[in-house]
Amino acid sequence: MKAFRSVTSPAVVLDRPDVDTDQIIPKQFLKRIERTGFGEFLFFDWRKDPDFELNHQQGRILLAGRNFGCGSSREHAPWALEDYGFEAIVAPSFGDIFRQNSLKIGLLPVELPEEQVRELMERARAGEELTVDLEARTAGGFPFELDNFTRECLLEGMDEIALTLRDEPAIAAYEQAHL
Amino acid sequence: MGRTLFEKVWENHVVVQGDGRPDLLYVDLHLVHEVTSPQAFEGLRLAGRPVRRPDLTVATMDHNVATGDDTPADPLSQQQLETLAHNCAEFGVPLHATGSGREGIVHVIGPELGLTQPGKTIVCGDSHTSTHGAFGALAFGIGTSEVEHVLATQTLQQRRPRTLRLYFDGEPAPGVTAKDLVLAAIGTIGVDGGVGHAIEYAGPAIERLSMEGRMTVCNMSIEAGARAGMIAPDETTFAYLRERGVAIDERWRELPSDPDAVFDREVVIDAAAVKPQVTWGTNPGMVASIDDVVPEPADEAAERALAYMGLEPGTPIRDIHVDRVFIGSCTNSRIEDLRAAAAVVRGRHVHPSVRAMVVPGSARIKQQAEAEGLDEIFTAAGFEWRRAGCSMCLGMNPDVLAPGERCASTSNRNFEGRQGAGGRTHLVSPEVAAATALEGRFTVPA
Numbered sequence: 218m219k220a221f222r223s224v225t226s227p228a229v230v231l232d233r234p235d236v237d238t239d240q241i242i243p244k245q246f247l248k249r250i251e252r253t254g255f256g257e258f259l260f261f262d263w264r265k266d267p268d269f270e271l272n273h274q275q276g277r278i279l280l281a282g283r284n285f286g287c288g289s290s291r292e293h294a295p296w297a298l299e300d301y302g303f304e305a306i307v308a309p310s311f312g313d314i315f316r317q318n319s320l321k322i323g324l325l326p327v328e329l330p331e332e333q334v335r336e337l338m339e340r341a342r343a344g345e346e347l348t349v350d351l352e353a354r355t356a357g358g359f360p361f362e363l364d365n366f367t368r369e370c371l372l373e374g375m376d377e378i379a380l381t382l383r384d385e386p387a388i389a390a391y392e393q394a395h396l
Numbered sequence: 397m398g399r400t401l402f403e404k405v406w407e408n409h410v411v412v413q414g415d416g417r418p419d420l421l422y423v424d425l426h427l428v429h430e431v432t433s434p435q436a437f438e439g440l441r442l443a444g445r446p447v448r449r450p451d452l453t454v455a456t457m458d459h460n461v462a463t464g465d466d467t468p469a470d471p472l473s474q475q476q477l478e479t480l481a482h483n484c485a486e487f488g489v490p491l492h493a494t495g496s497g498r499e500g501i502v503h504v505i506g507p508e509l510g511l512t513q514p515g516k517t518i519v520c521g522d523s524h525t526s527t528h529g530a531f532g533a534l535a536f537g538i539g540t541s542e543v544e545h546v547l548a549t550q551t552l553q554q555r556r557p558r559t560l561r562l563y564f565d566g567e568p569a570p571g572v573t574a575k576d577l578v579l580a581a582i583g584t585i586g587v588d589g590g591v592g593h594a595i596e597y598a599g600p601a602i603e604r605l606s607m608e609g610r611m612t613v614c615n616m617s618i619e620a621g622a623r624a625g626m627i628a629p630d631e632t633t634f635a636y637l638r639e640r641g642v643a644i645d646e647r648w649r650e651l652p653s654d655p656d657a658v659f660d661r662e663v664v665i666d667a668a669a670v671k672p673q674v675t676w677g678t679n680p681g682m683v684a685s686i687d688d689v690v691p692e693p694a695d696e697a698a699e700r701a702l703a704y705m706g707l708e709p710g711t712p713i714r715d716i717h718v719d720r721v722f723i724g725s726c727t728n729s730r731i732e733d734l735r736a737a738a739a740v741v742r743g744r745h746v747h748p749s750v751r752a753m754v755v756p757g758s759a760r761i762k763q764q765a766e767a768e769g770l771d772e773i774f775t776a777a778g779f780e781w782r783r784a785g786c787s788m789c790l791g792m793n794p795d796v797l798a799p800g801e802r803c804a805s806t807s808n809r810n811f812e813g814r815q816g817a818g819g820r821t822h823l824v825s826p827e828v829a830a831a832t833a834l835e836g837r838f839t840v841p842a
Contacts, residue, residue: 233697234697235681235697239812239813240811240813243813244790244791244792244814247431247459248472248475248476249472250438250475251435252435252540262813283588284587284588284591284621287621288523288618288619288809289790289809290432290522290523290537290538290539291539292432292521292539292541310588312591312621313557313592313623314537314538314539314618314623317539317542318539318540321541322541364555366415366417367418377541377545377553378445378544378545381545381549381551381553382549384411384551387420388411388549388550388551391411392550395408395422
């Protein structure tokens with residue numbers, strides 16, 4: 218997994234609730250058997266609309282509405298966002314599976330109260346660069362929550378499978394007792 | 397203090413706990429399909445890791461499968477299917493390939509083969525894995541990185557979600573199905589109402605459901621934002637399992653939530669007040685009763701949804717005409733769904749302006765339906781009768797809507813473009829889908 222420490226960048230505002238992973242990366246692109254190259258297909262259908270938010274904003278931070286990434290479990294959604302150039306997404310809430318998938322690839326999902334996300338959207342629209350700092354656990358100056366273990370994994374870009382394989386004796390003991 | 401069904405299953409599977417880490421959970425059954433697994437197998441190959449427990453892993457082909465003779469799978473779909481076959485052979489994972497007679501939608505064959513059992517932890521790289529919770533299993537969807545983690549370690553690092561009980565009080569009116577109950581529940585709590593939670597569905601209206609109905613309900617948990625949805629195992633569950641040759645483990649009787657168990661949240665749904673449901677927007681929470689009208693948009697998202705759907709506020713739902721009808725998907729493609737739809741269309745004919753298809757959830761269901769003569773009822777009524785697969789639920793195969801086409805669908809998602817770019821999806825029960833196919837507009841069985 219890619220390590221994440223901090224990012225300072227203009228932010229892209231996508232102020233829509235319940236953006237599902239079918240919009241982030243439509244089904245026809247799930248037939249690829251590679252992990253890379255999904256960025257050009259990000260929001261494929263929405264980007265056909267010249268007014269679509271991503272067509273006239275740039276940045277490595279995405280400010281999104283509540284329940285971002287709901288729906289399908291496709292990890293292709295965070296892959297596409299990451300490949301497109303996003304490093305952190307700030308929203309009032311995320312789809313559970315999307316949030317988990319993003320953490321696994323070093324794309325940082327930051328949850329902040331809705332009014333703080335709104336304020337950041339205003340600041341971004343006014344041209345302000347924002348900083349998402351994982352070490353300090355702040356986004357645009359607002360503190361956010363993330364447990365220490367997950368934070369460490371992200372800071373170090375840890376291989377989670379290697380970490381779990383250290384528990385092999387416990388896994389074997391569990392199997393002995395239960396299966 | 398008493399424990400919930402969810403807590404019992406979770407705690408039974410903790411391998412390592414503490415130290416501020418997420419719990420390390422053991423996985424009893426890992427289901428695999430062609431779309432979300434290729435990069436996971438590639439990861440194992442690159443790291444030189446084997447599949448730890450191929451005996452607890454089962455693969456099938458579903459999302460990309462062409463269900464008719466009219467159009468074959470495209471080369472990219474074919475490559476993905478072949479990649480799965482190759483990976484399963486290399487890593488020793490049992491595969492129910494297309495044509496084996498045991499293939500089908502992953503969430504249909506797990507229960508059908510007797511693999512889905514109470515108290516198990518079940519995962520799959522697919523958000524509708526929640527379906528298996530109908531048996532009192534803890535089942536949830538995962539991404540490809542987690543698929544690789546399970547293949548390599550047979551475990552997952554997980555934070556424990558909160559618990560939410562949806563209690564369905566009262567008796568549903570005749571003609572109100574499991575699909576209507578769960579759509580009404582999503583309409584009530586919203587598409588993010590279950591985020592961060594595992595749902596337990598309870599109450600007399602749930603207890604009276606067949607296993608097929610319970611699977612329909614649990615299947616849609618993710619549409620309310622919850623990764624997992626569960627129903628306590630009971631005699632209905634055990635009868636279903638016995639029919640599939642599964643011996644009943646007496647410990648399963650201990651699984652239901654204790655009477656004094658406490659849920660983090662509880663919502664009561666009046667099942668007696670639920671009417672047949674039809675979605676009008678672009679997520680499953682944008683739903684109304686069939687007797688209602690298309691609502692005035694309450695916000696920008698609803699305005700966008702109505703524009704996409706080509707609908708005017710105030711239009712009676714029953715006045716909306718459809719071009720297509722799809723009966724199938726992991727939500728509603730089981731034998732009971734097909735029987736219910738066949739009973740509606742028997743001796744009648746699909747409206748001339750409608751193209752309608754029925755896609756059984758598995759090869760076995762197709763066979764059983766044919767043994768019961770359901771295929772003849774459907775084809776005589778003008779329905780296409782197709783081979784098992786995900787079909788038009790998600791448009792990864794040749795079954796798709798054309799731009800602007802409107803479809804009454806028994807599937808689970810009405811997202812923009814879900815069934816084909818520009819396609820307009822209305823989620824309904826199999827009964828409403830069948831009746832709608834006959835009339836060409838939304839209606840309930842006569």
